[in-house]
Amino acid sequence: MPDRICVGAIAGAYGVRGEVRLKSFTADPQAIADYSPLTSEDGTQSFTVTITRPINNGFAARLSGISTKEQADDLRGLRLYVSRDKLPSLPDDEFYHADLIGLVVVDTGGTELGRVKSVQNHGAGDLLEIHGPNLKSTVLLPFTHEAVPTVDLAAGRIVADPPDGLF
Amino acid sequence: MSRSVWKGPFVDAYVLKKAEAARESGRNDVIKIWSRRSTILPQFVGLTFGVYNGHKHIPVSVSEDMIGQKFGEYSPTRTYYGHAADKKAKRK
Numbered sequence: 001m002p003d004r005i006c007v008g009a010i011a012g013a014y015g016v017r018g019e020v021r022l023k024s025f026t027a028d029p030q031a032i033a034d035y036s037p038l039t040s041e042d043g044t045q046s047f048t049v050t051i052t053r054p055i056n057n058g059f060a061a062r063l064s065g066i067s068t069k070e071q072a073d074d075l076r077g078l079r080l081y082v083s084r085d086k087l088p089s090l091p092d093d094e095f096y097h098a099d100l101i102g103l104v105v106v107d108t109g110g111t112e113l114g115r116v117k118s119v120q121n122h123g124a125g126d127l128l129e130i131h132g133p134n135l136k137s138t139v140l141l142p143f144t145h146e147a148v149p150t151v152d153l154a155a156g157r158i159v160a161d162p163p164d165g166l167f
Numbered sequence: 168m169s170r171s172v173w174k175g176p177f178v179d180a181y182v183l184k185k186a187e188a189a190r191e192s193g194r195n196d197v198i199k200i201w202s203r204r205s206t207i208l209p210q211f212v213g214l215t216f217g218v219y220n221g222h223k224h225i226p227v228s229v230s231e232d233m234i235g236q237k238f239g240e241y242s243p244t245r246t247y248y249g250h251a252a253d254k255k256a257k258r259k
Binding site: 005006007008025026027031035087090093094095096097098100101118119121122123124125126127137140141142143144145146148151163164165166 | 194195196197199215217223225226227228229230233240241242243248249250251252253254255256257258259
């Protein structure tokens with residue numbers, strides 16, 4: 001499980017009064033402000049985010065400690081992280097993508113199939129994209145009770161019972 | 168112009184045959200299909216199709232609310248990953 005999760009990035013300055021262009025990666029884009037304070041990747045910088053208005057491809061926002069356009073320009077490209085503990089806990093059978101990515105996938109016999117590379121949803125339910133050393137390309141596994149009977153976040157593994165013809 | 172109602176929904180014949188065979192066998196196989204243009208029919212509910220996107224077969228578990236749509240709508244042809252951030256996945 002990752003300690004910190006990237007929830008946004010700064011695309012540059014917005015205007016001349018120290019506002020920034022903020023790109024949000026959260027499911028509800030406005031929710032990025034609720035996770036304040038956000039930190040840089042190395043944790044040395046910390047900002048309280050206040051969204052001022054929506055703009056094309058993101059938000060105009062004011063960050064604590066940033067009051068001039070020059071300071072805002074210097075932050076261009078900075079990724080904003082939040083501690084994993086700050087995300088609210090979820091009910092059973094719901095998982096954060098960030099928690100699932102990287103888990104080891106084993107079949108019911110204990111043989112390792114690969115690791116979760118990403119979680120996708122194209123409208124017909126969630127899919128785990130699995131990448132393994134013995135696979136020519138990635139495999140998409142439906143995230144259902146039948147195909148994925150066990151998700152053990154503490155042990156860092158998923159037990160899969162994939163339908164015939166997937167692997 | 169929309170399709171005439173008297174014709175009924177369009178489905179490639181081989182999709183119907185494969186779905187029927189899968190339902191009769193009772194096995195939980197992924198039914199590989201290339202027909203993105205076929206309409207999802209009520210008898211497909213509960214089956215899992217692997218819908219080709221030009222690169223690989225994307226698993227599509229058919230549910231009731233998908234009836235009347237086309238298979239291709241659930242198998243995107245372009246890759247977009249995005250960021251995980253606080254996005255959630257629900258096991259059904």
